[in-house]
Amino acid sequence: MNPIRVVIADDQPLILSSLQLVLETDPGISVVGTARTGAQAIGMVHELAPEVVLMDIQMPEMDGIAATAHLVRDTSAKIIVLTTFNRDDYLFDALDAGASGFLLKNTEPENLIQAVHQVAAGHGLLSPEVTLKLIRRRTPHPASAEDAEAQVLLHKLTERELQVLTALAGGKNNQEIAEQLGLSEATVKTHLSNLLAKTNLRDRVQAALFAHRVGLIQ
Structure with a gap:
């Protein structure tokens, strides 16, 4: 089976390299590209056709939410949004844009690897606590x-x-x-x-x- 092709988008070089190092410990994952802005991520995904994109939210030129919406609309890539901020508005904006998952950057390495496999297999990625937030926010009444x-x-x-x-x-x-x-x-x-x-x-x-x-x- 071919490894899961992944693009990582983050404007902080240290985090970018750290995420790449973590993912490349798994032989079932191949990091095919890294981007520093949302616009770069869009171009890279169109060029390299990864299955999964790890997308930071706060980036110059185009943020991760806008980039996610573009990629969900125009490509088959699955997006996992990564952030250091546990903020509900980021969560809702990311999911509205079509993200398949939402993780904090302090996620354990093994959980990040599992998340890539899970999303690549077509499964959404939210904890029960996050799902409950969504239900309370989104259920029409x-x-x-x-x-x-x-x-x-x-x-x-x-x-x-x-x-x-x-x-x-x-x-x-x-x-x-x-x-x-x-x-x-x-x-x-x-x-x-x-x-x-x-x-x-x-x-x-x-x-x-x-x-x-x-x-x-x-």
Whole structure:
């Protein structure tokens, strides 16, 4: 299997080199480029076609939020936003821009490596605490047109897909869902792919928020 191709964007040379050193300890990851601005990151991603981008937020010329929005719109790269600031507005802006994950720069090295693999595999990357922040911030109240649309999409799901979605929203990973429902992990992944396609959702993070919005889990 080919290693996961990664581009790192950060305007601080020491952090840039440190992130590269950490990721290159894993033979399953290849850092194919580094950028110092959001604009450089965009050009590099178009040129090198990485699977994953580690994106700093505060950079000159173009910040990481704007660069993330551009890349999500125009490329297939998955974006993990990295920051030293544990600020809710950065989190929400990053996810609005289409980021697949959000990590603080003090994340343990092994967690950073795991995050790259997880996002490359198509999974969203948020802790349960962060997901709860999103649910509290984003769940529409009172009922809105967005709720009505969500209910229409919900009725497209099979009973088994609903079970997988509910378990996912409860914070379970694929292995735990498989054990709970008596399925193989491969079958869980198939159900997850199907329900994401039917509901027009991008990843597990959006699926969890969707489940809360339609009342599958409180």
